[in-house]
Amino acid sequence: SHAHWSYQGSTDPAHWADLDKANAACRLSQEQSPINIDVRAAKKAPLAALEFSYAAGTAEVINNGHTVQVNPAAGNTLKVGEDVGHLLQFHFHTPSEESVNGVRYPLVAHFVHKGFDGKLSVVALLFKEGRRNQALAPMFTALPTEGKLLALANMNPGELLPADHSYFKFMGSLTTPPCSDGVRWQVLKQTAEISKQQLSAFRKLYTMNARPIQPLNSRVVEVSD
Numbered sequence: 587s588h589a590h591w592s593y594q595g596s597t598d599p600a601h602w603a604d605l606d607k608a609n610a611a612c613r614l615s616q617e618q619s620p621i622n623i624d625v626r627a628a629k630k631a632p633l634a635a636l637e638f639s640y641a642a643g644t645a646e647v648i649n650n651g652h653t654v655q656v657n658p659a660a661g662n663t664l665k666v667g668e669d670v671g672h673l674l675q676f677h678f679h680t681p682s683e684e685s686v687n688g689v690r691y692p693l694v695a696h697f698v699h700k701g702f703d704g705k706l707s708v709v710a711l712l713f714k715e716g717r718r719n720q721a722l723a724p725m726f727t728a729l730p731t732e733g734k735l736l737a738l739a740n741m742n743p744g745e746l747l748p749a750d751h752s753y754f755k756f757m758g759s760l761t762t763p764p765c766s767d768g769v770r771w772q773v774l775k776q777t778a779e780i781s782k783q784q785l786s787a788f789r790k791l792y793t794m795n796a797r798p799i800q801p802l803n804s805r806v807v808e809v810s811d
């Protein structure tokens with residue numbers, strides 16, 4: 587957590603647990619993220635709908651040395667059954683951390699919410715290469731370099747979301763130190779698109795910021811039916 591960590595070299599994911607006692611879960615927890623989603627093995631279940639209440643507002647885009655993260659003003663929520671979470675931030679990884687049937691996507695966005703119970707609930711949106719993504723443009727046309735901050739006057743995170751909110755659900759962890767588990771993960775089935783140019787803009791800052799796939803162990807991935 588506090589100690590320097592990275593995706594390559596001597597502080598890469600294989601060493602995270604050794605960098606700080608606080609990172610013990612990176613090695614010891616049996617429910618780590620990311621995972622591969624084996625679509626045929628996913629258990630069909632009557633999962634609660636993802637009810638996003640995202641709206642336009644101010645936001646700041648920061649490059650924190652591990653990713654580019656967008657902090658929208660308060661007021662965006664996600665309701666999943668009885669659980670209501672407030673959107674804290676969203677950020678990006680390349681390639682996607684999670685894989686589907688063994689395949690990683692070029693990019694993923696993680697929307698991180700905090701519930702009243704203090705638990706985190708993350709929604710993952712996978713991007714495939716294709717058309718220019720208009721909703722990403724405000725952030726990706728002026729991606730801040732490390733330590734820098736970009737202020738956006740009017741950004742609606744809801745514009746990033748696909749129309750179909752069906753999803754895969756499983757328990758997991760933070761994909762970065764301290765790798766705390768007890769995180770609810772929801773991976774949207776429908777993907778979004780990103781252009782080659784937008785992708786290369788992000789990769790100028792981060793060529794690779796994805797943790798390796800972690801063992802599923804006894805977890806079951808559920809899929810909304």
Ligand code: SG4
Pocket residue numbers: 650652653655675677696698708759760761762
């Ligand atoms: C990124 O490094 C974010 O910038 C972190 O956010 C985030 O940690 C971390 O990813 C892990 O989140 O959805 N990939 S993930 O599991 O949200 C937290 C901050 O550092 C605690 C605020």
Ligand code: ZN
Pocket residue numbers: 677678679696761
């Ligand atoms: Zn993430």
